[in-house]
Amino acid sequence: MIAEGGFRQPLNRVVAPLLMIGAFVGAWEIYARNSSIGDTVLPPFSRVAQAGWADRQSLVANTLPTLREVLVGFAISVLFAFLISILLDVSPRANRAVMPLLIGSQTIPLVVLAPLFVIWFGFGFFPKILLVTLVTFFPIVVGLIDGYASSERDSVTLLRTMGAGTLTVFRLVRLPSAMPGFFTGLRIGVTYAVVAAIFAEYAGAVNGLGVYIQGASGSFRTDLVLAGVLVAATLTLVLYALTVLVQRLAIPWYTQSREVSR
Amino acid sequence: MTKIPAISLRRLSKSFGDLDVLGEMDLDVGRGEFVSILGPSGCGKSTLLSILSGIEEATTGEITIHGTPLNESGQPFAWMPQSDALLPWRTVVDNVGLGYQVAGGLRKREAREQARFLLPAFGLEEFSRALPYQLSGGMRQRVALARTIAQGRDMLLLDEPFGALDAITRTELQLWLEQIWGVERPTVILITHDVREAVLLSDRIYVFSDRPGQIVAEFEVPLERPRTIEMLAGPQATQLELDLLRALHVGSGDTP
Ligand SMILES: Nc1ncnc2c1ncn2[C@@H]1O[C@H](COP(=O)(O)OP(=O)(O)OP(=O)(O)O)[C@@H](O)[C@H]1O
Ligand SMILES: [Mg+2]
Numbered sequence: 001m002i003a004e005g006g007f008r009q010p011l012n013r014v015v016a017p018l019l020m021i022g023a024f025v026g027a028w029e030i031y032a033r034n035s036s037i038g039d040t041v042l043p044p045f046s047r048v049a050q051a052g053w054a055d056r057q058s059l060v061a062n063t064l065p066t067l068r069e070v071l072v073g074f075a076i077s078v079l080f081a082f083l084i085s086i087l088l089d090v091s092p093r094a095n096r097a098v099m100p101l102l103i104g105s106q107t108i109p110l111v112v113l114a115p116l117f118v119i120w121f122g123f124g125f126f127p128k129i130l131l132v133t134l135v136t137f138f139p140i141v142v143g144l145i146d147g148y149a150s151s152e153r154d155s156v157t158l159l160r161t162m163g164a165g166t167l168t169v170f171r172l173v174r175l176p177s178a179m180p181g182f183f184t185g186l187r188i189g190v191t192y193a194v195v196a197a198i199f200a201e202y203a204g205a206v207n208g209l210g211v212y213i214q215g216a217s218g219s220f221r222t223d224l225v226l227a228g229v230l231v232a233a234t235l236t237l238v239l240y241a242l243t244v245l246v247q248r249l250a251i252p253w254y255t256q257s258r259e260v261s262r
Numbered sequence: 263m264t265k266i267p268a269i270s271l272r273r274l275s276k277s278f279g280d281l282d283v284l285g286e287m288d289l290d291v292g293r294g295e296f297v298s299i300l301g302p303s304g305c306g307k308s309t310l311l312s313i314l315s316g317i318e319e320a321t322t323g324e325i326t327i328h329g330t331p332l333n334e335s336g337q338p339f340a341w342m343p344q345s346d347a348l349l350p351w352r353t354v355v356d357n358v359g360l361g362y363q364v365a366g367g368l369r370k371r372e373a374r375e376q377a378r379f380l381l382p383a384f385g386l387e388e389f390s391r392a393l394p395y396q397l398s399g400g401m402r403q404r405v406a407l408a409r410t411i412a413q414g415r416d417m418l419l420l421d422e423p424f425g426a427l428d429a430i431t432r433t434e435l436q437l438w439l440e441q442i443w444g445v446e447r448p449t450v451i452l453i454t455h456d457v458r459e460a461v462l463l464s465d466r467i468y469v470f471s472d473r474p475g476q477i478v479a480e481f482e483v484p485l486e487r488p489r490t491i492e493m494l495a496g497p498q499a500t501q502l503e504l505d506l507l508r509a510l511h512v513g514s515g516d517t518p
Contacts, residue, residue, distance in 0.1 A: 154347040161315040161341045162365040162413060172364070176351045253351040257395035 043223040052227030062212040063231055069125065069197040069208065070239070073132025077189065081137045085144035089174070090166070095145075106138050110196065114203035128200040128208070135196040136189035143185025147178025180254045183247040190243050194236045209235075266329045268293040268417065268449045269314070274323030275474075276309055282474040283309050286323065289468060289477065293328075294447040298460040300506060301470030307453040308344055310475070311419045314451070315341040327417075340365070340413035344421040344453075346406040348394040355381065355390040357405050361412025377412060383442060384408045400431040407439070417449040425455060433491065436462050440489050457506045461499050462489055469509040479509035 025045045032044035039047065052059060084102070088095040110131070117127035151174045159169050194209075201210025209232050216224035248255050267290040276284040283306040291297045301307050312318040314325065316337065325332040332338075340361070348357050358380055359373035368376065381387045384404045394402060403423055410418055423439075424432040440463055443450065454460050460467045461483060469479040484498050493499055 152345070152347060154343040154345045155349060157312075157317055158341065158343055158347045159360075159364055161317060161337065161339070162361070163337055164364050168364065172360070173349065176349070179351075251351065253393050253395070257350065257393070 040220065040222055043226065048223045048226045048230065051221070051223035052230065055224060055227065059212065059227065059231060062207050062209050062228075063235065065205075065207050066194065066197050066201065066209040066232075067235065069128040069132055069200070070193045070235075072125075073129035073197065074136055074190065074193050076129060077133040077137040078140060078186070080133065081140035081144060081185070084137075085141050085148070085178075086170075088141075088145055089148045089170075102138060102141065105134060110135070110199050114199050117200065118204035123204050123206055127203075128197055128205065131200040132193050132196045135192045139188035139192075140182065140185035143181040143183070143188075144178050145181075147181025148174045150181065151177040179251045183243065183251065186247075187240060187243050190239045191236055193239065194232050198232060265292065267291060268295070268328055269451070270326045270329075272324045272326075274313070274325065275321050276306065276313060276318065277321045285471075285474040285476040287475075287477050291449060291451060293449055296443060296450045296452070296463060296465045298452045298454055298464040298467045299470060300454060300457065300460050300467055300510065301475055302472050302510065303455070305470045305473045306475035307470065308421055311341060311421050311451070311453060315339045315419055337365075338415055339417050339419050340410045340415040341419045342406055342410040342421060342423055344425070346402045348402060348405060348409075350394050353391045353393055354386055354397070354405050357394065358384075358386075358408040358412050361409045361414070365413035365415070373412075377408070380408050380412060385438075398431075399427050400435055403427065403435060415448075418451070420450060420452045422453050422455065424459065432456070432459070437489070437491065439463065440487070444488055457503050457510075458494060460506065461485070461502055462491075462494060467506065469506060479505075481505060481509075 029045045032039075032042045035042070043051075084098070088098060113134075114127075114131060117131060121127040121130070155173050155177075156169055159173060164172070197208065198210040198213070201208035202214055205211050209228055213225050213228040213232075216222075216228060269289075269291040271287060271289040273286050273288065274284065275282070275286045299307055299310070309318065313320050314332070316332075316339075327335040327338050349360065352360065355374055355377045356370070359368075359370065359377035362368045362373035362376045363370055366373070366376075378390065381390055384407065386401065386404060386408065389397065389401060394405070397405065403426075407420075407423060410420070424435050427435065436459055443463075452460075452463060464483050467481045467483065468477050469481075470476065471478045481502060483502065485493050485496075
């Protein structure tokens with residue numbers, strides 16, 4: 001079982017998604033070439049790739065700031081999520097008081113918020129990371145809180161009978177129990193992060209993928225718009241894959257046990 | 263009893279709100295004695311262990327440990343919960359080490375060193391770095407038992423340690439437990455549903471009634487130690503098994 005699965009699985013994991021992406025790109029190419037829509041409105045993939053490659057310098061120069069916003073915003077988000085979740089976990093009263101506020105923060109439409117942030121905080125780095133943080137912390141907090149709650153009762157009780165205090169119980173049982181939930185939240189959060197950063201840039205920025213896409217759109221370069229979108233999608237995929245990788249390394253006891261029981 | 267018992271319960275009872283779980287009971291366990299409690303499901307056996315280990319408070323009555331009230335006795339018990347409660351992210355050696363780490367106050371690394379010494383006696387040496395999901399049910403129970411021993415208390419509370427195992431593994435582990443118990447002879451209270459297990463392991467057996475749990479019978483086990491499976495087939499053991507089943511009202515038609 002181990003030999004067979006170990007050999008075949010990684011291959012499937014790479015080949016199957018690549019085939020899907022290939023099929024999508026192929027369908028796009030064929031449709032764009034044969035339909036009457038016209039190249040300027042729906043350029044085929046090959047043209048998007050060519051245009052993107054030709055403009056690679058500008059594309060890379062605008063991807064880096066976006067990546068930086070995403071990484072910094074996401075890091076703050078994780079930190080913040082841990083602090084909030086611990087507070088909410090130790091104090092049920094805080095949970096009741098703060099949770100509605102957190103949920104409320106998630107209902108504000110980004111379209112409204114992003115321009116406001118620009119008015120309040122200017123065109124710089126800060127409003128971007130603020131938006132990324134705001135959008136990504138919620139799934140992480142929820143993942144953590146659910147995770148704490150998933151601790152085995154007997155394990156907690158056992159530690160108590162051994163004389164462990166609240167802090168020891170948290171460190172040795174509740175926190176590790178929350179790791180699967182944390183990584184689920186992390187994966188959801190990371191898929192929103194790039195979109196949030198681009199949104200923030202759209203509302204007003206000096207550079208970034210959002211600015212790039214906006215500029216290309218203003219000059220009717222649909223091929224470059226799509227090139228920008230492809231880069232954003234790739235960025236999200238890579239970040240997602242990284243999270244999965246970190247999860248595999250950080251909590252092998254969870255990932256592996258699930259593979260066995262499949 | 264002339265000596266002061268290791269564990270002594272007087273008029274102990276327990277209710278959860280309106281639910282009477284344990285009726286008034288007196289119960290004694292001598293030092294180094296292996297006592298089993300046999301009783302139907304839901305009669306409050308686990309609850310009794312929760313009270314002893316300090317998780318729950320008794321509603322009425324007193325508990326003394328070597329003559330001292332329980333709440334002035336520190337923590338004399340190492341408890342093994344009905345589920346094995348292994349931490350899935352800890353290797354075998356670190357799950358065992360948890361006893362040294364938390365109950366003994368050692369650092370994780372020191373606890374691991376200590377735990378390593380314990381593994382061979384439990385047949386876990388080769389699996390020291392395995393994670394719980396990689397273990398068979400029997401091995402998991404051995405890890406949980408080792409963790410209980412690692413707490414370094416002189417009295418053990420074992421809640422159906424072999425309840426979830428198949429008959430073959432269970433018998434093997436019972437014989438093995440009797441063996442390692444014989445080395446230091448700690449005071450043990452074992453909860454079980456299994457009549458043979460009680461006979462094979464105990465010095466004395468209490469039988470509980472349906473909820474609210476009360477002592478309906480008490481038996482001395484007239485077998486020598488170390489115990490063997492052959493003894494189970496002897497006339498004394500078979501008679502005792504029969505008496506126990508009768509005390510539990512098995513086969514009398516009045517069990518649900
Ligand atoms: N914390 C609690 N709050 C309320 N009721 C409880 C609590 N703990 C146990 N009970 C109830 O007390 C009764 C006895 O439970 P207990 O777990 O002690 O039974 P048991 O004899 O160990 O049963 P089993 O053999 O099935 O393990 C059950 O009806 C249970 O629902
Ligand atoms: Mg029980």
